[in-house]
Amino acid sequence: MRYHIYTLGCQMNVADSQRLASEMERMGHTASEDPDDADIFVVNTCVVRQSAEDKAYGRLNILKGLKEKKPDKIIGVMGCLVGVRDPLYLRKRLPQVDVFMAPSDPQPMVEFLNDRFAESEVRAMEEEARQQRDQMQDGEIILPLHERNTLISAHVPVVYGCSHACTFCIIPYRRGVERSRSIGEIVGHVRSLALQGVKEVTLLGQIVDRYGKDIPDGPDLADLLRITHGIAEEMGIERIRFLTSHPNWMSDKLLDTVAELPRIMPVIEVPVQAGDDDVLATMRRGYTNAQYRRLVEKIRKRIPGVAIHTDIIVGFPGETEAQFMKTYELLADLKLDKAHLARYSPRPNTVSDRRMEDDVTEEEKKRRHAMLDELQAQVVGEINQRYLGQIVEVLVEDEHRGKWRGRTPQNKLVFFESEQDLKGHLVNVEVTWTGPYSMQGRLPNTQQANDPLVIMAG
Structure with missing residues (x-):
């Protein structure tokens, strides 16, 4: 069967959608970029602001008509609209939905599909995916086929939920209390992404600096970054980022770790x-x-x-x-x-x-x-x-309107032209124009396009 996931909201939701997609791939289902062509349609929701919640309901209301026309289509809703408690009111309001999933929890969809289809009816996993899975560890993520060896940047949750409870924030009510993933699970996650061609990982948490605080004598975020940096050096991941921090938990140890390790980007x-x-x-x-x-x-x-x-x-x-x-x-x-x-x-x-x-x-x-x-x-x-005329290092993410698009270590967006396929490479670019939202550049005239100082593949 083919699935499509429509994701709203923050980077954590993007990571949750990736985790759900991994479970679907593991079962032998394949991604569809066209939602109309999908047998399984999931809306991963956000309710941090009213506009995001309205957008989620708008999409789900459209799916109500689709379900009436195609009753065999499987519809799921995931994320903060569902929350961590049984959403009885949602089940009444959204009768077109077959599966409700709490944030970061794809298991209800897995169980639903297992119950609906006999094992013999589930498509066997493709040989390429099976071979990659054999090399992976606990916490592994299997990317959709169209993202394997093409996705450059990916998110890795390290802390789920939040216990800080700012007076305006709905996250603790919808994502539950703070809980850190184990080092082993995070390592498996990062390694699996590296095996599938990812060049940059971002460690995520509602308060990422709180990583390990719920584990007695556990590692902290600085320790985790050091471990992740070792994996990056071993497996060709070029860059590591993390977010979001909180002023109360920003330690000198964390700042010194960012300053010391070259593959951790200087962005706070x-x-x-x-x-x-x-x-x-x-x-x-x-x-x-x-x-x-x-x-x-x-x-x-x-x-x-x-x-x-x-x-x-x-x-x-x-x-x-x-x-x-x-x-x-x-x-x-x-x-x-x-x-x-x-x-x-x-x-x-x-x-x-x-x-x-x-x-x-x-x-x-x-x-x-x-x-x-x-x-x-x-x-x-x-x-x-200030970057005008300077040489900046850019990790190339993709091609956009005839130009290559990538980001500097400081996460500045840069566009430049080249006839080479530079996706996934680190490239030195001379900045020729700057604006508040992006910069334009060119490969330095003094170097050839295949010069290792210009292109530094991982």
């Missing part, structure tokens, strides 16, 4: 969410404006050439104009490389939804969002302009 994603101390306290973030500023200063001091990313929520309940301007001033002063901006929307059962009035109008939220967006575009434009 550490959300601030707001710049006013009272708003931060109401959000239950656990730090102040001044403490965040000192953290950014420390990160820059310990990691040469580091890029720092953050998240911002505008229009949190009770946020005044003066409090918002503290956030504006923070971004203007710190000049961070990226800011993910969001307008506050109350999420069911969170503390802010139960106890706080959503009293900032939508129009005001949009205005504040636009102000920060304009500021950040100017800041990043100035940061990127």
Whole structure:
């Protein structure tokens, strides 16, 4: 049978979809890029903001009509819309859905398919996939056939769930308490991706710095990065990233590890969410404006050439104009490389939804969002302009509109032209144009296209 997975939301959802796809491949099913051609259709949902939840319901409502026309089509829903508890209300609201799966848990679909089809009816796994599986360990991931030896960058969850419980965040209610994967399982996951041609892995957690905190005398994130770096050197993975961090758990040991190990990229994603101390306290973030500023200063001091990313929520309940301007001033002063901006929307059962009035109008939220967006575009434009004329190392991900597209160690997007097939290679590129969202470049004129200094294959 053929399956299609429609994924909404964060990188963790992308990783969860990959894990579900792996289980489907293991059973002998194959991916379909065309959803209309799929026998099994799964929507992996996000509810972090109301717009994401609306999009999930919109897609599922479309599938209701499809199910009526093709009752044999199997429909599944996965992710935060389902949550970690039995979704009785969803079963009533979405009768077209055959299988409900909690975040990171493909097992209900596996059991459903095993129950519906006799073993003799399940397509045998292709020989290539079987041979690759024989080389893999616990935690292995089998990529869909069209991604094997073509997917360059992949995500590896290392911490599921979250126990921090910021007042605005629905994640603990939908993904459950914090729980770390074992080193062995993560190693198996990373090795399996390397065997299938992946050149970059990103270790994921809602608070990735909390890795190992739930394991008595367990390893921490710095230890895990060191182990992953060894695997990368052994198996040809060129780059390692990790996200998302929390200011309260960013240790000197972690920063020094990033600075020391060459295959760990100099990017720290550490959300601030707001710049006013009272708003931060109401959000239950656990730090102040001044403490965040000192953290950014420390990160820059310990990691040469580091890029720092953050998240911002505008229009949190009770946020005044003066409090918002503290956030504006923070971004203007710190000049961070990226800011993910969001307008506050109350999420069911969170503390802010139960106890706080959503009293900032939508129009005001949009205005504040636009102000920060304009500021950040100017800041990043100035940061990127420093790369003009420089040689940067780019990991080439794919071809886009006749140009190769890849990213620098600082996660800057770069486009350049070449007639060679450079996908998956590390390439030195001279930057010829910069903007706030991407850069253009060319292969240096002083070198030939096959010069090992230009193309450094893993």
